[in-house]
Amino acid sequence: MHAALREIATHLDDADMRNVAAYYASLPAVQAATAKGAVESPYAHGHKLSAACVQCHGEDGNSTAPGIPSLAGQQPQYLVEAIQEYLKRERKAAPMHALLPGFTRLDMESLALYFASQTPATHASAPFGDPSAGEPLAAVCGGCHGAHGVSGDSATPNLAAQDATYLVDAIKAYRTTRKREKMRLYVTGLSDAQIRDIAAFYSVQKSQAAESGRTLVKDLTDRCDRCHNPGAEIAGMAVPKIHGQDRDYLVMALRAYRDGRRESSMMHNMSLPYSDSVIESLATAYASQPAK
């Protein structure tokens, strides 16, 4: 969609294009000027910002205060959406409002990446209710939240190992303030005693970190390098160099793939929707590599 480039390209015939390509390909690789200073990784940035949250949400996001949710290991996309619901006042939570408005999208995603990557603590017993009575009641929830409350979808929250008092409040909130028809449908028919049993069941389940913030970028670049490593020869596929490429350009290109503004190979369709924080991390990782 770049008007000037399109204008130039429409006036080049195939032979001109091949010649221009041959000219640029023959030049030595140039390292991107990333001397702007090392960019803090989103994980480290999230860790720093989390200092404002842990007084209530607990060390690493493992809450020890009844009624306050654990954030440790929670699904990252859900965390971002939850923060936005507070900002838009779709969810009421007075203490949250004061902190969050100054945050950019990248701040929120960095926080989500950090908390999603922490190991959730386990609870030996439930403070109330009967987990064995809750288990059969929770069977219908498993389709979305996972059989034992560990969800397989980054936008659907884990319920396993969550604070039981918070779970009761959250379930009840779908009858009143939280507006999600799908959830409301499943929880309106439950009695208060049943809700306590379900909360007791989920609170004692074992959860796991939904994201691997510390190794995420390495895991991803290992996959990217299958095609983008200059040594990799993929039959029938012309793969551009991205090592040492300009960071802002990489961010722009990856966002364009994600947002459907750029035609892309199958791989990019599958591997994106990346959040802005993941895209920034990938771009930083490649921009700081030697140009090959």
Ligand code: HEC
């Ligand atoms: C003063 C205490 C307090 C502080 C500080 C605080 N929170 Fe919270 N937070 C709460 C309470 C209480 C709730 C539950 C509100 C509700 O029922 O919706 C909550 C809920 C949340 C939720 C929703 C979790 C879920 O499972 O739906 C998210 C996400 C969250 N907080 C993020 C943050 C972040 C990020 C920070 C730091 C920038 C933060 N909070 C700081 C008290 C706090």
Ligand code: HEC
């Ligand atoms: C059709 C899929 C689906 C089913 C079935 C479902 N849920 Fe949910 N649930 C969701 C989604 C999506 C959200 C996040 C919605 C939001 O942002 O408020 C959610 C949110 C929740 C939350 C809030 C978690 C938090 O951290 O604040 C609780 C608690 C919950 N569900 C409990 C249940 C229980 C209990 C059942 C079964 C009786 C159930 N859900 C069935 C999709 C589902």
Ligand code: HEC
């Ligand atoms: C299956 C092979 C393959 C994999 C895996 C792959 N790519 Fe690509 N990539 C391509 C091809 C081919 C292109 C050229 C345009 C296209 O088809 O989208 C491309 C284009 C790009 C571009 C645009 C470069 C430019 O100069 O405009 C970027 C940036 C990029 N890929 C980054 C990545 C990242 C980051 C990953 C890993 C998350 C990745 N790619 C994984 C094959 C792949």
